[in-house]
Amino acid sequence: xxxxxxxxxxxITVTGKKLTVTCSQNMNHEYMSWYRQDPGLGLRxxxxxxxxxxxxxxxxxxxxxxxxxxxxxxxxxxxxxxxNQTSLYFCASSIGTASPDTQYFGPGTRLTVL
Amino acid sequence: KQEVTQIxxxxxxxxGENLVLNCSFTDSAIYNLQWFRQDPGKGLTSLLLIQSSQRxxxxxxxxxxxxxxxxxxxxxxxxxxPGDSATYLCAVREGSGGSNYKLTFGKGTLLTVNP
Numbered sequence: 001x002x003x004x005x006x007x008x009x010x011x012i013t014v015t016g017k018k019l020t021v022t023c024s025q026n027m028n029h030e031y032m033s034w035y036r037q038d039p040g041l042g043l044r045x046x047x048x049x050x051x052x053x054x055x056x057x058x059x060x061x062x063x064x065x066x067x068x069x070x071x072x073x074x075x076x077x078x079x080x081x082x083x084n085q086t087s088l089y090f091c092a093s094s095i096g097t098a099s100p101d102t103q104y105f106g107p108g109t110r111l112t113v114l
Numbered sequence: 115k116q117e118v119t120q121i122x123x124x125x126x127x128x129x130g131e132n133l134v135l136n137c138s139f140t141d142s143a144i145y146n147l148q149w150f151r152q153d154p155g156k157g158l159t160s161l162l163l164i165q166s167s168q169r170x171x172x173x174x175x176x177x178x179x180x181x182x183x184x185x186x187x188x189x190x191x192x193x194x195x196p197g198d199s200a201t202y203l204c205a206v207r208e209g210s211g212g213s214n215y216k217l218t219f220g221k222g223t224l225l226t227v228n229p
Contacts (some may be wrong), residue, residue, distance in 0.1 A: 105157040
């Protein structure tokens with residue numbers, strides 16, 4: 001089954017404790033991206049990647065890191081999480097360079113930083 | 115900076131009605147526009163994608179139109195059903211494609227279809 005998976009689905013952590021949220025897709029997609037969704041602010045793009053070793057900032061990259069060492073994986077790293085990073089995070093992927101470039105979303109990771 | 119606005123923020127209709135959701139964007143230099151559905155606590159599901167060169171796309175009871183020059187898109191839902199209740203989001207991909215993959219989302223329209 002074609003899908004985007006995220007782990008963990010729920011995470012409660014404390015300020016300053018490094019964490020990684022994994023994202024994996026099995027569709028051989030070139031493009032992958034991370035978003036956060038907050039009430040009243042909607043979905044905002046954090047980082048995206050057009051291919052292996054190619055990443056770029058979205059609208060809200062501060063406090064986040066990403067890496068794209070393999071085509072299927074695109075982990076989101078919070079080196080020193082803070083309470084304002086409490087949010088619902090989504091990973092997405094798409095073909096990238098072909099049309100139609102439909103976005104496929106993961107189920108989301110709900111992160112709470114205390 | 116691209117801004118995407120969706121009106122109305124919430125809509126409640128009786129079952130069977132035809133309805134229109136609106137999406138507007140400030141920068142007409144877009145590559146494509148996509149409509150999504152989001153159920154509570156779930157991820158987004160793509161409904162329709164319109165390339166910048168296209169005027170509309172249809173899937174079943176859904177029809178999406180795009181007027182790039184005026185910065186507007188509409189999602190038309192025919193014969194609405196309670197199962198259509200969800201939040202509907204539109205998103206625009208900027209630029210001419212290639213390596214620019216900035217996506218900007220609207221805040222969504224919460225649709226409730228009453229039996």
